Amino acid sequence: MTDQTLSQRPHLTDKESTGVIDWSSGPRRFVTLYLPLSIFVLVLLFPFYWMAITAIKPNGELLDYKNNNPFWVKSPTLENINKLLFQTDYPQWLWTTMMVAAVATALSLFASVLAAYAIQRLKFKGSQYVGLAIYLAYLVPPSILFIPLATLIFQLGLFDSPLALILTYPTFLIPFCTWLLIGYFKSIPYELEECAMMDGATRLQTLWRITLPLAMPGLISAGIFAFTLSWNEFIYALAFIQSAEKKTVPVAVLTQLVEGDVYHWGSLMAGALLGSIPVAILYSFFVDYYVASLTGAVKE
Amino acid sequence: MAVAAAESRTVHSLQQSWLVRLFDYKPFLIFLCLLPAAGFLLVFLSYPLGLGIWLAFTDTRIGRVGHFIGFENFESLWYDRVFITSVWNTLLYTGVATAGKFALGLWLALLLNNHLPFKSLLRAIILVPWIVPTVLSAIAFWWIYDPQFSIISYVLVDVLGWRDTYIDFLGQAWPARWSLIAANIWRGIPFVAISLLAGLQTISPSLYEAAMLDGANAWQRFRHVTLPMLMPILAVVLTFSVLFTFTDFQLVYAITRGGPVNATHLMATLAFQRGIPGGQLGEGAAIAVAMIPFLVLATLFSYFGLARRKWQQGEDND
Numbered sequence: 001m002t003d004q005t006l007s008q009r010p011h012l013t014d015k016e017s018t019g020v021i022d023w024s025s026g027p028r029r030f031v032t033l034y035l036p037l038s039i040f041v042l043v044l045l046f047p048f049y050w051m052a053i054t055a056i057k058p059n060g061e062l063l064d065y066k067n068n069n070p071f072w073v074k075s076p077t078l079e080n081i082n083k084l085l086f087q088t089d090y091p092q093w094l095w096t097t098m099m100v101a102a103v104a105t106a107l108s109l110f111a112s113v114l115a116a117y118a119i120q121r122l123k124f125k126g127s128q129y130v131g132l133a134i135y136l137a138y139l140v141p142p143s144i145l146f147i148p149l150a151t152l153i154f155q156l157g158l159f160d161s162p163l164a165l166i167l168t169y170p171t172f173l174i175p176f177c178t179w180l181l182i183g184y185f186k187s188i189p190y191e192l193e194e195c196a197m198m199d200g201a202t203r204l205q206t207l208w209r210i211t212l213p214l215a216m217p218g219l220i221s222a223g224i225f226a227f228t229l230s231w232n233e234f235i236y237a238l239a240f241i242q243s244a245e246k247k248t249v250p251v252a253v254l255t256q257l258v259e260g261d262v263y264h265w266g267s268l269m270a271g272a273l274l275g276s277i278p279v280a281i282l283y284s285f286f287v288d289y290y291v292a293s294l295t296g297a298v299k300e
Numbered sequence: 301m302a303v304a305a306a307e308s309r310t311v312h313s314l315q316q317s318w319l320v321r322l323f324d325y326k327p328f329l330i331f332l333c334l335l336p337a338a339g340f341l342l343v344f345l346s347y348p349l350g351l352g353i354w355l356a357f358t359d360t361r362i363g364r365v366g367h368f369i370g371f372e373n374f375e376s377l378w379y380d381r382v383f384i385t386s387v388w389n390t391l392l393y394t395g396v397a398t399a400g401k402f403a404l405g406l407w408l409a410l411l412l413n414n415h416l417p418f419k420s421l422l423r424a425i426i427l428v429p430w431i432v433p434t435v436l437s438a439i440a441f442w443w444i445y446d447p448q449f450s451i452i453s454y455v456l457v458d459v460l461g462w463r464d465t466y467i468d469f470l471g472q473a474w475p476a477r478w479s480l481i482a483a484n485i486w487r488g489i490p491f492v493a494i495s496l497l498a499g500l501q502t503i504s505p506s507l508y509e510a511a512m513l514d515g516a517n518a519w520q521r522f523r524h525v526t527l528p529m530l531m532p533i534l535a536v537v538l539t540f541s542v543l544f545t546f547t548d549f550q551l552v553y554a555i556t557r558g559g560p561v562n563a564t565h566l567m568a569t570l571a572f573q574r575g576i577p578g579g580q581l582g583e584g585a586a587i588a589v590a591m592i593p594f595l596v597l598a599t600l601f602s603y604f605g606l607a608r609r610k611w612q613q614g615e616d617n618d
Contacts, residue, residue, distance in 0.1 A: 111336035118333035141547035143568035144588040148352035232433040250435040272436035
């Protein structure tokens with residue numbers, strides 16, 4: 001029967017029976033799909049390739065395009081990376097960045113879980129307005145907050161201390177994580193919590209024993225987002241930290257590795273690359289959570 | 301003795317139940333749960349926002365308490381050519397970069413919505429520019445735009461032979477502006493593409509089939525099925541994109557620092573320049589406050605975009 005219908009409609013191919021109709025054939029598909037797609041991937045990834053190849057080039061090759069093909073490296077060297085790791089404060093910067101990002105993430109997750117639980121599960125009069133206020137808080141950009149925050153930080157005596165960053169990063173992390181977790185909590189059936197409470201668990205026990213374990217994927221992706229956002233943060237770190245050894249990686253690479261008019265492109269690129277790697281590793285482990293929650297957060 | 305033990309046990313259980321009951325008392329629990337988040341946001345977000353608006357009306361400098369001077373900061377900014385240039389730059393930057401990001405991002409999303417091998421790997425690779433710290437990729441662009449060793453110039457001059465001289469990307473006002481916009485588009489495409497892809501995947505194929513049966517061609521299907529179905533998500537992503545492009549700081553600060561001769565300052569970089577290294581906190585705050593009307597407009601747009609889909613806290617949506 002099916003064979004018969006198929007043979008009656010010979011112009012239909014396998015692909016069309018899968019639901020997405022696609023009548024373009026080989027060469028046309030190549031021009032309209034694969035060609036632009038490969039150009040996109042090429043352009044999006046080229047700067048990273050360029051960063052990597054510059055980081056391992058010796059200075060002679062780096063500044064001589066006439067005799068060397070700039071797209072390739074003849075005698076790769078680790079000198080730039082060596083210089084970066086052992087003649088600058090780079091390890092210290094990495095450590096500071098990691099510490100600040102980890103503590104700010106932990107603080108924000110703690111506050112966000114509780115807030116999201118209160119808004120989504122302990123529904124109260126006006127809970128949707130609290131939710132809306134948190135959404136609006138995410139829309140307040142750091143670019144208009146850093147000047148007053150700088151005076152506040154100065155008054156609190158936190159200027160030039162990592163604590164200044166740990167306390168200010170949650171201003172953009174908490175709204176984001178709360179927003180993400182509200183959506184995630186909503187996807188967990190409330191009946192499970194009701195059962196636990198009928199069996200005599202208090203609300204906090206329910207949160208700790210039932211809701212949080214179920215919300216683990218949401219927590220992980222909120223954590224990754226928060227860590228990435230704090231790792232990438234620039235303007236607060238630039239404005240609140242002055243001493244060279246306390247800077248975070250993005251700020252330090254830009255301000256400490258450039259000496260006067262001489263740009264050491266090799267070590268600059270090595271610094272940029274090494275600073276990207278921790279986030280890239282984290283991201284590659286959890287890429288599925290990441291994409292799912294990114295798309296989920298936008299859909300909500 | 302046995303009586304004493306029993307008594308202490310009841311006292312203990314009474315105390316415990318009193319505590320347990322307090323923690324199960326809903327208003328108290330709500331208060332407790334909202335306290336950390338609300339505390340942080342009030343102290344480090346709401347208060348600075350108000351303080352910033354106050355500072356904009358004072359002549360505060362670093363290390364000196366300011367006095368209220370009314371609209372003087374704004375008046376002097378009105379006649380400040382650098383500030384006016386920065387406003388135009390910000391509008392140009394936001395307009396062109398957002399248009400570019402959305403055109404290319406939508407195109408990429410449509411491409412990714414096809415049957416492709418290694419789809420999830422491809423999606424992961426495409427997100428990379430968005431993951432990597434902006435400043436660090438901006439440094440890569442700085443090197444790509446180098447006047448002497450630019451790889452783009454090398455390809456155009458020495459490989460393809462389309463030009464005779466190397467391009468001075470960052471040394472002149474207009475080339476520098478376009479270079480910054482290009483870098484911003486590069487960084488923004490992944491986010492737009494992946495978010496719109498999520499929207500595209502929720503569109504039921506049967507709608508396309510119905511349109512095809514009615515004789516719609518590819519453009520008509522895009523115009524009358526894809527675009528309207530994508531509108532809500534497009535509105536949200538657009539707002540975020542406009543908001544973050546408008547207040548962008550990192551890319552410009554890293555690549556040109558507002559140069560050559562203040563020609564590429566955005567409002568955010570100018571506010572920083574005047575406020576922190578320049579020490580004129582009041583004037584810097586005034587520049588930052590001048591961004592607020594634009595941001596409010598963008599936020600209202602987002603609110604009405606979201607309202608059409610009902611706010612996510614609504615009782616019976618989905």
